Structure formats: structure tokens, C-alpha cells
Amino acid sequence: MxxxxxxxxxxxxxxxxxxxxxxxxxxxxxxxxxxVLTPEAQIVVAEIARRSAADNGSRIVVEGQAEGVTGPETxxxxxxxxxxxxxxxxxxxxxxxxxxxxxxxxxxxxGVAARKVVVTLEP
Numbered sequence: 001m002x003x004x005x006x007x008x009x010x011x012x013x014x015x016x017x018x019x020x021x022x023x024x025x026x027x028x029x030x031x032x033x034x035x036v037l038t039p040e041a042q043i044v045v046a047e048i049a050r051r052s053a054a055d056n057g058s059r060i061v062v063e064g065q066a067e068g069v070t071g072p073e074t075x076x077x078x079x080x081x082x083x084x085x086x087x088x089x090x091x092x093x094x095x096x097x098x099x100x101x102x103x104x105x106x107x108x109x110x111g112v113a114a115r116k117v118v119v120t121l122e123p
Contacts (some may be wrong), residue, residue: 024051024121028084029112035064035079037087045084045119049091052121059122060093063101067114069120070104077102 026048028041037045052060064081066073081100090097103113 008021019090020034021123023123025119026119028080028117028119030080030115032115033076035076035083036062037083042087044086046091047121048121049088049093052088052097053092055121055123056094056097058097060088060098061101061118061120061122062088062098063118065114065116065118066104067100068104073104074102077104080117084119088119 026044028037028044029081030036030041031038052058062081062085063076064079064084066077066080081102085095085098085100088098
């Protein structure tokens with residue numbers, strides 16, 4: 001069985017944010033049951049910070065997601081959003097530009113698809 005390589009993810013995920021004039025969406029994936037940024041996720045977040053630094057007026061929405069609908073999953077989604085928001089701030093983004101949200105999967109979506117943070121740069 002082949003193991004999925006996260007190393008290709010940063011380049012592929014940053015491609016989602018190449019449009020201008022419209023909201024730009026980026027995905028940051030997490031391992032199961034953790035909110036710790038992997039080295040690959042740190043690369044993605046650093047690139048998001050670099051790209052958003054040029055547009056000081058844009059709002060950045062950081063939406064943490066997790067599997068399930070219980071309290072622990074909600075807390076995990078919040079922690080994921082918080083870690084990404086903190087990494088963006090450490091990358092030079094003013095905290096006032098960052099809005100954090102947390103959602104949990106209610107449509108049965110699970111696995112890697114539910115273990116992520118969606119970062120949206122709004123013009």
C-alpha cells in the first residue's frame with residue numbers, strides 16, 4: 001500500500017489561492033486528533049502570511065474543522081483555528097485582520113477531508 005506524501009500538499013494547496021479580486025482559499029491539513037502544525041502545514045501557513053501581507057486591508061477568515069459533532073471535536077476545531085491564526089500573526093499579520101471560526105462535520109464527512117483549517121483571504 002502506498003503512503004500519501006504530504007510533501008506535495010503545499011504546492012498543490014497554494015494553487016487554490018492564485019485568483020485575484022475574489023476570495024482566496026487555502027487548506028491546512030492536520031493529523032488525526034491533533035492541532036499541532038506539521039512541518040508541511042507550517043510551510044503553507046508561512047506562504048499564506050507572505051501572500052496576505054501585501055494586502056493590508058483584506059480580512060482573513062480561519063475556519064478550523066474536525067470530525068464529529070461532540071464537544072471534544074469542537075474544541076479540536078477551535079484549537080486548529082487558533083494555531084493557524086497564531087502562526088499567521090507570528091508571520092507578520094495583524095491579529096485584528098484575523099477572524100477565527102470552528103465547525104464540525106455534520107454531513108458525515110470524515111478522514112483527512114474533515115481534519116483541516118480553511119483560510120480565506122477576503123478582498
